[in-house]
Structures are given as structure tokens and as C-alpha cells.
Amino acid sequence: MAGVAIPGLIKIEILIDAGVVETLLGVPFKYAPISSLGGVLLIAGAITIFFERQRRQIFSFLLFGAFSSLVVDGLWVFADGRSGFWLYPFSWWRPPTPSLYITSDVRVLVTAILISAVVFALDRWKHADNLFEKLT
DSSP: OHHHHTGGGGGGGGTSOHHHHHHHHTSOOOSGGGGSHHHHHHHHHHHHTTOSSOHHHHHHHHHHHHHHHHHHHTTBOOTTSBOOOTTTTTOOOOOBOOOOBOTTOHHHHHHHHHHHHHHHHHHHHHHHHHHHHHHO
16 A cells, blocks of 8 residues: 555645755756656665565565556546656656546546445455354
8 A cells, every 4th residue: 555655745746846855956856757667666665675674575565556556547537648657767658548537536436435335345244244154
């Protein structure tokens, strides 16, 4: 789950403007590469450094979560029919997107709630059957 949050770190721009960071560092700065393949690799590697054991496993879990987030982000609706440049710095190619959703779309919220309710109900039903078997 932590890996899924890595591409979302781009939202830090809401709190700290890129111009402020640019002034502090003294070099041009943009937040956009955070939500790309290169940014994910860099941030996952930086997080992994803080662990003494199981670094490969932690790094692979972070990458799996981050890559799955990038793939889902690739389904967003864009006017030109192409996704963002999430393959940066390896490629500037913007893969085509099926334009399935935007995050502010109410249909996404309703679908997520319905799927969550079904999973919750199936989980409770399974636990109820197990409890019934234990009681009899």
C-alpha cells in the first residue's frame, strides 16, 4: 500500500510550491517526474535504504504498488487519447489510454463503493459460515 502512494506524492505541490524548492536548491525544479517510472524507482530506493533487513523484498513490494498505481493512472481520460509521460526518464512516449475515468468522476466512486460492499459482504458471509461450523 505504501508503494501505491509513491506516485501520489506529486500532490505535495499543494503544500510546497515548486518555485520555493527551486529557490532553495538553486536549480530548475518540477514535481511531475515523481509520478513517473524514474521517480518511483528513486523514491522506492530511498525508502528501502531505511531498512536493515529484507531490502529486496521491501523494494519489490514498493515497486509493485507503485507500478500498479502508474498503470491505473494510465487509464485516466485525456483529451488527446494518450496517458501521461509515466515512462520518463526511459522514454518520452505517451502510451495510448482507453480513457476510462478521471478521479473526480462520480461513477468511479460508486463503482468502488459497490465493489467494496460486495467484497465486505462475501467476507462476512464466509466468516459467518466458519462460525456456524464451529458452533455445531
